[in-house]
Amino acid sequence: MQLRRVSSKTKIKLTNSKKSCKKRKQQNCRKNDKCVCMPMQPSSFEFPRIWKELRLKNQLCDGVVHCSDGTEFKIHRAILSAASPYFRALFTNSINRGQPETYEANVAASGKIFALLLDFAYTGTCSINSSNVEDLLKFADQYEILGVVQLCCRYLLDELCSTNCLGILHFANQYFCNDLVKRGQRFVKHNFSKVLMESSEFVHLDKNELKEIITDDELNIKNEELVFESVVKWINFCPRSRKIYFFELLRCIRLGNMARDNLIAIARHPFVEEKHECKEYMEKVVSQIETIMCPGKIDISNVIFRPRISYDVLFAIGGWSAGSPTNFVETYDVRADRWLLSSDTDSVPRAYHGLCTLNGIIYVIGGFDGNQYFNTVRRFNPVNHMWNECACMYHHRCYVSVVMSDNKIYAMGGYNGRIRMNTAERYDPIKNQWEIIPPMQKQRSDASAASLNEKIYIVGGFNGQEVMRSAEVFDIKTSQWSYIPQMISARSGVSLVVYDNTLYALGGFNGYVRLTSGEKYVPGESPWWTEISEMMTPRSNFATVILDDYIYVIGGFNDNFVSGSSTINFVEYYDPETDDWYDASPMNLNRSALSACVISGLPNTKEYSVLGRSQQEWGQGAEIGTT
Structure with missing residues (x-):
């Protein structure tokens, strides 16, 4: 399954890989481990200029990396191993103890992407842009080059906007970048009206993702009617398969915070009138609003009256x-x-x-x-x-x-x-x-x-x-x-x-x-x-x-x-x-x-x-x- 987000800044192709996801989850996000996808403090280590010079002149190299497109790089195994536990284990053959050290490696990355990973290993930085960030994060994660993972996550965070935040959020979830996920979720909550209006990916959310968003107390909306509009928009994108979720999503909307005229209009909406359970529920809500609520009081124990937390x-x-x-x-x-x-x-x-x-x-x-x-x-x-x-x-x-x-x-x-x-x-x-x-x-x-x-x-x-x-x-x-x-x-x-x-x-x-x-x-x-x-x-x-x-x-x-x-x-x-x-x-x-x-x-x-x-x-x- 693939999902693309439409963005003028960043294009990220989302691909599921259950095996690699399971492995990364074990490595990067154990239950009690702190997420490391965001850089805490800039490194005070100054990379020696001689490293870059030796690499450019292919001097004192003691290893070779073969890329998927046939590109070869002569490298210094110690320098690459210092940046990547993966290559350290590979070159020292620590997996097969007693066996001779390895001097060659084959990688699935293209030469263009691996050159950037080498830039980081030798200089502590690399050039990230909208066209390479997806592959760069993917292979930095695969080869355990944590510094590049952090730089990519920082880049994606800086690029967050209403048109691309859902795609970046999916992408961050795929690579278990927990801090980026949290900040992406916060961005969606705090900019929900713009996301609903401008993101082409909103209609591609699955039901549980949409439900998680609209049930959040901190959803930043001027009025609850917007939540109803979002549910209708999501269902209308694929009504045959999604209408079955309408009642479940309707119950997530805080109808008691709506103006009475708007509530009556919703009660007459075709999606409501099509299902007896929806009509019955709306009649119950209208009755509650008219007879149960005391003027000047807010019953936060009842979800339909529970106010959102303002941004x-x-x-x-x-x-x-x-x-x-x-x-x-x-x-x-x-x-x-x-x-x-x-x-x-x-x-x-x-x-x-x-x-x-x-x-x-x-x-x-x-x-x-x-x-x-x-x-x-x-x-x-x-x-x-x-x-x-x-x-x-x-x-x-x-x-x-x-x-x-x-x-x-x-x-x-x-x-x-x-x-x-x-x-x-x-x-x-x-x-x-x-x-x-x-x-x-x-x-x-x-x-x-x-x-x-x-x-x-x-x-x-x-x-x-x-x-x-x-x-x-x-x-x-x-x-x-x-x-x-x-x-x-x-x-x-x-x-x-x-x-x-x-x-x-x-x-x-x-x-x-x-x-x-x-x-x-x-x-x-x-x-x-x-x-x-x-x-x-x-x-x-x-x-x-x-x-x-x-x-x-x-x-x-x-x-x-x-x-x-x-x-x-x-x-x-x-x-x-x-x-x-x-x-x-x-x-x-x-x-x-x-x-x-x-x-x-x-x-x-x-x-x-x-x-x-x-x-x-x-x-x-x-x-x-x-x-």
Whole structure:
């Protein structure tokens, strides 16, 4: 049986060989052995140049290797034996003890491939590309040249994409490259929608492979309807032989996480109506959803209601709550639409601070604790749950605008307790140093900034006398500030966010009221800002993130005609494609002047999910609410 994957980068032909697979499994992947297909550390051994020179001149050679295509190589048996236990055993005749040493070897590899294996033996490296990686890995595995196996696996890992990941995964399984298999499986789970749409190999999965994918808690999908579509696509590729598996696969879909209208549509699908057991099952599911589930509760013990574990985790940190700054951290599980209070609180409460992420680390910058204006910077590692101090900024800044660009953190404007500032500075996390950059053209506190195409945009804010409409841009290459068109509305406590090369300025305070309005601008294309549909709740000093291709707005100040203003916990999200706003679950705390960010692909994402929290605290049969 052969299976080919279609790829513009790598072409791998997959061939089954039960005998060789069994042998390799015994040699390379014993039950308790650690997988060695991925290089741990580069070798510090420096290959003598004389080895390559002797090989090229055929000097001091003491052996010959005959290839399948008739090519012959004169070799140094000691050097080849050092790279390959297979050739060491062959040349020293350790299998037949007492027999004379062997000076010749016959190999099944072509001369072209064996020349690359010799390159590695003599120099420690070889040239790998899409046309030779299959044969190179095959024969490196056969002749036990571990270094080449590692290089091939690293190459395949670097080449992973939605069009070839399933083929590489099959190939890695064939040669028992366990680390590559695990990473390939993770790639498929985390990029499932793209794999489903772009991989020609998806329909060639066998039933068990498909079932393993769609039952995984960590399958990264925006909605469960996509899983149903994947099952239908897989069956339609070969309906005669695959329809018998429909009911088994239907039971793997978490139907309780679907919108009711979509669930009714699935219940009327031809595949469902063709089988009595499927119709009966769907009727039971619809009945459960309508009568058993309590509002606001999630029954994780029932697979149809069990939420997936999100690939992305939203962190909301600090802010102003109940009349004072807070150090609370909440995380949002977008798959369950639930906020969870975290125990990862910082020692320092702060509000009106900046926040950004780099390489999975959260940086909290400046702010105000009710008494002090901070120039301090704290960082949080969500993997080990540790907070640490970083180098301080040159200036104390609350109402600061913060953005990350080109692995550097920029802090602009703000208020130091005396004046509204136009100064700006930049932080290098590697050096743990801040440096002053050219000042903005306007003093701005309570403004908002975003990064796009090596430029930093900042809009609105307050200069001490008026709420501002103006906007400017900093060109990182030239280190110069320049103006861009003014916004339609003056906005302080505004949020600026980038989505699909478009700047969105949302909400804020215009000097009189909190705003529901928003506007957008496309640098280099738009002559001015244009309005978008209004938020459901007026707000200023709120947090904004991009999550699941939506723009989420979180908390903030809201106008209250009794008390003047109040903090809120309301959350809503905007779909740029439809220009519509939708409600999401509120935070546990009313908060304004908070900051938020999204981190993707954490190895411990489950810890920040409803599923992980419920299993940890209450066990498998628990129900989780919003508290």
